[in-house]
Amino acid sequence: MVGRNGDRSIARRPLDRGKVVAAAAEIADAEGLDKMTLTRVAAGLGVRQPALYRHIDGYDDLLRSLSLQGREILAQRLTDAAVGLSGDDSVAAVGHAWRAMVRDHPGIYAATDRYPCAGDAELEAAVERVLAVLGQTLRGYDLSPEDRVHAARTMRSAFHGFSHLESGDGHPLPHDPEDTFEHLVQLLCAGIHRLSRTPAGASKGAR
Structure with a gap:
């Protein structure tokens, strides 16, 4: 996520597998499982999609x-x-x-x-x-x-x-x-x- 003045403070917070899965779960429950894409999860966490691959093996793994x-x-x-x-x-x-x-x-x-x-x-x-x-x-x-x-x-x-x-x-x-x-x-x-x-x-x- 990008804060005011372009601050990417959330993006600088270290990710782990649990945070990625939790973000995916939140999107799936709130918007529907079909809306839960790697692009959407990455955007919600304030990171680029490639950053997710340090913690998951891909969409099927998630x-x-x-x-x-x-x-x-x-x-x-x-x-x-x-x-x-x-x-x-x-x-x-x-x-x-x-x-x-x-x-x-x-x-x-x-x-x-x-x-x-x-x-x-x-x-x-x-x-x-x-x-x-x-x-x-x-x-x-x-x-x-x-x-x-x-x-x-x-x-x-x-x-x-x-x-x-x-x-x-x-x-x-x-x-x-x-x-x-x-x-x-x-x-x-x-x-x-x-x-x-x-x-x-x-x-x-x-x-």
């Missing part, structure tokens, strides 16, 4: 970092939401936390779809952390280990799909997205109860 960050934020949000809850209440809480994360960080979340994680050990581990948190929310149900995995994957698919459509205006009026989401949670819980030997009333707390 996109990968945002993808990893998105999954890490998501895993933490879901963990925090599930504390002290179990059963249907836990499923609902992590679902709402998932939606909130996408609303708060739309650009970072979009990066999780834009960069492939297959074959990338760190990204695959980040996906597994999200699934592990979802698996923990199912501890109030009497599920076999295999059914717990399938249920966690189903929850991930449902919450991701709903949030993806919601962030892209994929739920047009006149239907209320909040009402639709409540139905989604109810359908998920009903399906989980079908897999569980725990009676529905035993794991359904007050909402």
Whole structure:
């Protein structure tokens, strides 16, 4: 950035990888992931684009970092939401936390779809952390280990799909997205109860 009288004080501040990624994340969330270009990031940091290559390997490397960050934020949000809850209440809480994360960080979340994680050990581990948190929310149900995995994957698919459509205006009026989401949670819980030997009333707390 250039200050008054052409002062490039910001440009003289030393950069590091964390600052570059943070600048990219801010642009992606505020303006959309497609607006997050190396040129735009460099301008926001008050440097020339070649200066970024001292800290990142290029656009794909930056996109990968945002993808990893998105999954890490998501895993933490879901963990925090599930504390002290179990059963249907836990499923609902992590679902709402998932939606909130996408609303708060739309650009970072979009990066999780834009960069492939297959074959990338760190990204695959980040996906597994999200699934592990979802698996923990199912501890109030009497599920076999295999059914717990399938249920966690189903929850991930449902919450991701709903949030993806919601962030892209994929739920047009006149239907209320909040009402639709409540139905989604109810359908998920009903399906989980079908897999569980725990009676529905035993794991359904007050909402």
